[in-house]
Amino acid sequence: MKPSLQIKGVHDALIITVDDGEWSEVRPALIESIRAQQEFFHGARIALQLGDRALGAAEMGGLRYTLARMDITFAAIISTHPATQEAAADLGIQLGLEHRPAEDPLETQAADTEISGDDAVFIQRTLRSGNNVRFPGHVIVLGDVNPGAEIVAGGNIIIWGRLRGVVHAGAAGDESACICALELAPTQLRLAGHVAVSPPRPRKPKPEIALIRSGELIAEEWRRSGSH
């Protein structure tokens, strides 16, 4: 069974909790999971939550090297095993993270009310002609998207403003993606493999959502319940 990859972001690092299991199985699966989300991890600092696992200096050093080749900094470990702690000290890997509160928050189980979300990039400005944004997850813009600006997202595109540029949501083929805007008036709209042009817009624009329903790309007024 493939060990799961739990990630938590704290301050300037990502804490990855590694599951129990044989290191010979856990390690390749860990690398594989990270590699699958390489863009997300690129340039990141990670800390490994190893619990009471014993991990030697050779293993730890090898892991650090592999991660470095993916442009990931193996910054710290969190461990209760003395051998692991010693190995980290030998390699100059930080034991624990700075600003860590007195009790380790990772020890507590996630509350039932906690909801995990998806990766999104948030842009708080108007995109001008010539600006372009590319992101594998969702894109949220607080501002307008002027004609000549371009957004390509693997996920949804949400524009809290006027959308007048070119947008492509679900760019990797996700037909469940959607495009929302306070004023939906794009030069061209693309959803997964569908392309559409906006019809002339009404004088008093209303918030709208564009999505694929029954294989067709449609746009409709945003319903307050959010049910589309």
Place this chain on the structure above:
Amino acid sequence: MSAQVITITSGKGGVGKTTATANLAVALAQMNKKVVSIDGDIGLRNLDVVMGLENRIVYDLVDVVEGRCKLRQAMIRDKRFPELFLIPAAQTRDKTAVSPKDMVRLCDELRPEFDWILIDSPAGIERGFRNAIAPADMILVVTNPEVSAVRDADRIIGLIEADQKGPGKLVINRVKPAMVKRGDMLSTEDIVDVLAIDLIGIVPEDETVLIASNQGRAAVLDNRSKAGKAFTNIALRLNGEEVPFVELDDRDGFFDRILKLGRAGGDS
């Protein structure tokens, strides 16, 4: 005295950068300011023609940059205003002859002697544009009430902002109020809506501009020229005066709102 360097640019060609540069230079000189204008359009120089100084060119910008002459030797004194100078562009070279660093160095040398340095940027977003904005303290973006001009202005503003030289101030040139009223031409509101930068001037379409430039005169020298008046107002605003916008088309009290925007603060 330390000059403010203003670059006049647009992205789109033919919207009125050179006209604006010449007229603003003369308007500021009329207010007894020491002004030097620099033509950044190497290879397609026009500022000299429009200012009526083309037959006085001995040395040009490229000669200065390449060390063939001193800066003073390339500065041509205006016929009417002793404190107004022009540094012309070279006509037989192209934009690669000058680098952004050269422009910064040149302006630094000029700053102690002048109140205003105006740089006429060429059209486009390449080297000529980059040269022209390098030394700028403030950038005036000139556009026409026309969709492709506004598109290009938006691009330019984006580039200026990316270079930390933004956001710039807007001049809408060649406005025809009757067409705007009929809905055949973009209104000031439509344009400012997209470009979202402070407005510093609205200049009407005016035959006197063409007539004056053919004679090598600036329209601001003609009391009857509406465009000239508009350019003079821009010069006054550059000097910190609050001048209400010429009533071209005051739909819904738009201009009152604009004026309030201008007064409310921000870094205009």
